[in-house]
Amino acid sequence: MPPETKALCDRSDAILFGSVGLPQYDGLPLAQRPEYALFLLRRDYELYANLRPVRVFPGLEDASSLRPEIVRGLDLLVVRELTGGIYYGLPKERRTVDGVEEAVDTMIYRAPEIERIARVAFDLARARRKHVTSVDKQNILETSRLWRRVVTEMSAHYPDVRLEHLLVDNAAMQLVARPGDFDVIVTENMFGDILSDEAAILTGSLGTLPSASLGSQGSAGRQFGLYEPIGGTAPDLAGKDVANPTAAILSAAMLLRHSLADDSSAVRIERAVDRAYADGLRTADVAHSAGAPVSTRAFTQAVLARL
Ligand code: IPM
Numbered sequence: 001m002p003p004e005t006k007a008l009c010d011r012s013d014a015i016l017f018g019s020v021g022l023p024q025y026d027g028l029p030l031a032q033r034p035e036y037a038l039f040l041l042r043r044d045y046e047l048y049a050n051l052r053p054v055r056v057f058p059g060l061e062d063a064s065s066l067r068p069e070i071v072r073g074l075d076l077l078v079v080r081e082l083t084g085g086i087y088y089g090l091p092k093e094r095r096t097v098d099g100v101e102e103a104v105d106t107m108i109y110r111a112p113e114i115e116r117i118a119r120v121a122f123d124l125a126r127a128r129r130k131h132v133t134s135v136d137k138q139n140i141l142e143t144s145r146l147w148r149r150v151v152t153e154m155s156a157h158y159p160d161v162r163l164e165h166l167l168v169d170n171a172a173m174q175l176v177a178r179p180g181d182f183d184v185i186v187t188e189n190m191f192g193d194i195l196s197d198e199a200a201i202l203t204g205s206l207g208t209l210p211s212a213s214l215g216s217q218g219s220a221g222r223q224f225g226l227y228e229p230i231g232g233t234a235p236d237l238a239g240k241d242v243a244n245p246t247a248a249i250l251s252a253a254m255l256l257r258h259s260l261a262d263d264s265s266a267v268r269i270e271r272a273v274d275r276a277y278a279d280g281l282r283t284a285d286v287a288h289s290a291g292a293p294v295s296t297r298a299f300t301q302a303v304l305a306r307l
């Protein structure tokens with residue numbers, strides 16, 4: 001990440017981020033891969049709360065690989081802890097011990113990191129269906145035992161919110177078996193990474209899902225944040241005008257809502273996207289057997305026309 005980019009971010013109220021990663025860099029150490037920029041932005045701005053809303057657009061139920069009646073009306077929110085856990089724990093290295101090559105990543109959570117993400121999840125659940133599912137692997141991981149205890153303690157402050165705990169393997173299964181039962185899912189960094197991709201496929205395409213990465217509230221109620229589609233790049237689609245712009249458009253809507261305190265503009269954008277889908281416009285990733293898919297530009301124009 002060039003220093004000019006960092007300086008520009010420092011002067012900004014929010015970051016609207018594209019997608020990073022290309023197979024040609026896969027063999028390089030983390031610090032030389034494009035993902036590292038994202039890794040640094042999340043860490044340096046302490047954007048610990050990653051919100052990934054998963055909604056099935058009315059009319060788009062048939063795009064899912066699950067039966068339409070299972071995903072109809074689906075509206076859940078993954079709250080992923082984003083600056084801790086195995087992504088950031090040290091040591092994190094490749095080394096040779098007694099002539100044998102080995103690698104180590106460290107999963108570590110401190111109680112305050114769990115408390116603050118739990119608080120975000122409970123607060124958001126209050127404005128929704130008042131149900132939090134906390135996902136961990138407490139039968140095996142020490143970090144998960146601490147996670148479960150701290151989340152349970154936090155729940156005492158939210159008697160109006162129902163708390164449920166699931167082990168991550170079971171959660172992965174329940175998410176496709178009974179997705180409609182979930183409201184807010186709160187989990188640690190890597191489980192959240194994996195489960196949010198799984199949740200995305202409920203909607204039919206990773207290309208529809210936005211995200212917000214938030215830190216603590218700044219002065220004057222300002223909320224700095226980074227907004228990005230949850231998916232990575234799709235090098236096979238680059239330059240072909242076929243990618244689904246929904247995730248990027250909805251990320252901008254989240255930016256207006258959370259960082260610029262402009263909820264009404266966010267809602268207008270979200271409604272315009274809803275209408276474009278309701279009117280049958282589809283990019284190739286969510287295409288109907290019936291209608292021909294539209295291009296990235298045509299879908300975007302359709303959203304603009306409905307604003
Ligand atoms: C995500 C992505 C990133 C992550 C990658 C690109 C480093 O998969 O935002 O879910 O693993 O956090």
Ligand code: MG
Pocket residue numbers: 193194197230
């Ligand atoms: Mg991911």
